[in-house]
Amino acid sequence: MTVRENTISIIGAGISGIICALTLAKSNECKKKTIRVYEHKNRVGGRAHAIKVNDHYVDLGAGRFSSGLHHNVKEQVKLLNLAYEKFPFTQLKRPQALHKSLKSILKNLKPLCDEHAHDSFEEFLTIYVGRNQAREMINALGYDSLSLPNITPHIAFDIIEKHPEIQGFSDNAGYEWFNLKEGFSALPERLYEQALAHGVEFYFGHELIEIEADSSTPSLKLLNDNQQEVVIDEGEMILTFPPTAMKKLNCGFPQDWSNYTYGSIPLFKGFLFYDTPWWQEMDLADHVVIANNPIRKLYFKDNRYVFFYTDSDYANFWRDATLKGEAHYLKTVKELMADALKCHVSQLPDPITHTYKHWVHGVEFSQESSPNHPKTLEHKKSHIISTSDAYTPHCGWMEGGIIAGTNAAKTVLERVRQRQVLNQKDYELAHV
Ligand SMILES: Cc1cc2nc3c(=O)[nH]c(=O)nc-3n(C[C@H](O)[C@H](O)[C@H](O)COP(=O)(O)OP(=O)(O)OC[C@H]3O[C@@H](n4cnc5c(N)ncnc54)[C@H](O)[C@@H]3O)c2cc1C
Numbered sequence: 450m451t452v453r454e455n456t457i458s459i460i461g462a463g464i465s466g467i468i469c470a471l472t473l474a475k476s477n478e479c480k481k482k483t484i485r486v487y488e489h490k491n492r493v494g495g496r497a498h499a500i501k502v503n504d505h506y507v508d509l510g511a512g513r514f515s516s517g518l519h520h521n522v523k524e525q526v527k528l529l530n531l532a533y534e535k536f537p538f539t540q541l542k543r544p545q546a547l548h549k550s551l552k553s554i555l556k557n558l559k560p561l562c563d564e565h566a567h568d569s570f571e572e573f574l575t576i577y578v579g580r581n582q583a584r585e586m587i588n589a590l591g592y593d594s595l596s597l598p599n600i601t602p603h604i605a606f607d608i609i610e611k612h613p614e615i616q617g618f619s620d621n622a623g624y625e626w627f628n629l630k631e632g633f634s635a636l637p638e639r640l641y642e643q644a645l646a647h648g649v650e651f652y653f654g655h656e657l658i659e660i661e662a663d664s665s666t667p668s669l670k671l672l673n674d675n676q677q678e679v680v681i682d683e684g685e686m687i688l689t690f691p692p693t694a695m696k697k698l699n700c701g702f703p704q705d706w707s708n709y710t711y712g713s714i715p716l717f718k719g720f721l722f723y724d725t726p727w728w729q730e731m732d733l734a735d736h737v738v739i740a741n742n743p744i745r746k747l748y749f750k751d752n753r754y755v756f757f758y759t760d761s762d763y764a765n766f767w768r769d770a771t772l773k774g775e776a777h778y779l780k781t782v783k784e785l786m787a788d789a790l791k792c793h794v795s796q797l798p799d800p801i802t803h804t805y806k807h808w809v810h811g812v813e814f815s816q817e818s819s820p821n822h823p824k825t826l827e828h829k830k831s832h833i834i835s836t837s838d839a840y841t842p843h844c845g846w847m848e849g850g851i852i853a854g855t856n857a858a859k860t861v862l863e864r865v866r867q868r869q870v871l872n873q874k875d876y877e878l879a880h881v
């Protein structure tokens with residue numbers, strides 16, 4: 450395959466890669482250009498990935514958006530005419546003792562954040578409420594990333610205000626959340642269909658394995674599923690995968706691309722399907738329970754299924770549980786679910802089927818978490834573009850993926866326009 454100057458090569462067919470391709474394909478500036486997207490996997494969507502189990506769609510990755518926070522996602526859902534429904538998990542059931550006073554404690558502490566801009570949230574809480582209650586508060590909030598050393602009080606309050614299960618402990622209690630009836634794969638899949646209709650070419654099973662960025666003649670080397678090499682050494686090159694994947698490519702990331710540093714946390718979701726919705730009798734349908742044990746957040750999806758969702762150390766706890774075998778995993782789930790619901794393990798039935806997914810790098814972010822992070826990164830010599838939700842204020846959200854893809858497309862369009870102006874000037878000079 451030959452790649453010409455008029456070709457734009459995008460690596461990654463997650464939401465950001467497809468949005469980037471589609472934005473370029475729809476632009477006047479790129480009408481005569483060939484736009485190619487190369488994707489390692491044999492599907493689009495990246496971390497927005499749903500599967501069908503027991504006749505129900507389940508989101509192994511991204512699972513909800515807020516109409517108040519995620520305007521670009523909302524707009525795409527409307528434009529693509531995707532069926533959505535309320536994601537109801539904004540009401541806690543079986544509250545822990547601390548849940549009753551948590552909102553007022555947090556409200557009193559929030560004005561003190563500025564004085565502790567560089568402390569961790571856990572240190573900040575410890576100063577005011579003591580170590581034990583600080584730990585209890587983080588437990589009661591259900592997101593263990595809140596105890597990471599780089600999570601400052603400002604970031605922590607942002608997390609609390611922008612997650613459906615715990616927004617009720619902030620003044621953001623009113624945000625409405627939604628999920629797609631067919632799961633969030635539907636969003637990148639429809640965008641993919643649109644991109645195809647606009648002439649974008651997709652190459653699945655193509656892994657980028659080498660970047661020659663430190664040169665004025667940059668190139669990308671990919672290996673496809675048939676072990677054939679594809680070399681891209683002309684045209685615009687846009688990498689639309691997150692920082693951990695950049696680091697693996699030995700391309701001087703981040704130091705040759707960015708003044709920022711990047712981190713990630715693991716996530717784990719487990720789904721359980723039963724022959725009867727036993728939780729309805731417990732009045733748990735469409736409610737979430739925050740557990741003071743490794744199950745952390747336990748959701749009861751109307752009469753369809755039960756799932757739990759954990760991050761950081763507890764995501765790895767569950768990965769390790771699965772590695773010890775299915776029987777061990779399911780026994781652990783049942784015991785901890787019973788503990789979370791304060792019932793005896795014999796009261797809970799066994800699931801008829803189940804599925805789970807551990808994401809090694811579920812959420813990626815810039816450690817400095819600055820609003821001034823450049824919209825896209827460019828290698829200092831070769832100007833290969835890197836974009837990711839991790840570079841946006843909406844890191845860890847599809848909203849960030851859409852913004853990242855749009856930002857990369859804008860960078861390319863600006864370059865194309867500048868080149869057109871230069872070509873016009875050259876032409877005029879030659880014809881004086
Ligand atoms: C468990 C979980 C829950 C989440 N929950 C939510 C939620 O509720 N709401 C929400 O809005 N967001 C959520 N997110 C985040 C959301 O999924 C992401 O922010 C978004 O999908 C990022 O899209 P992206 O295109 O930027 O990156 P990605 O989806 O990571 O896409 C990158 C693509 O690049 C490909 N790629 C990587 N390396 C290479 C290579 N070397 N060669 C070729 N291709 C490569 C990958 O295969 C992938 O397809 C969640 C994520 C996870 C994991």
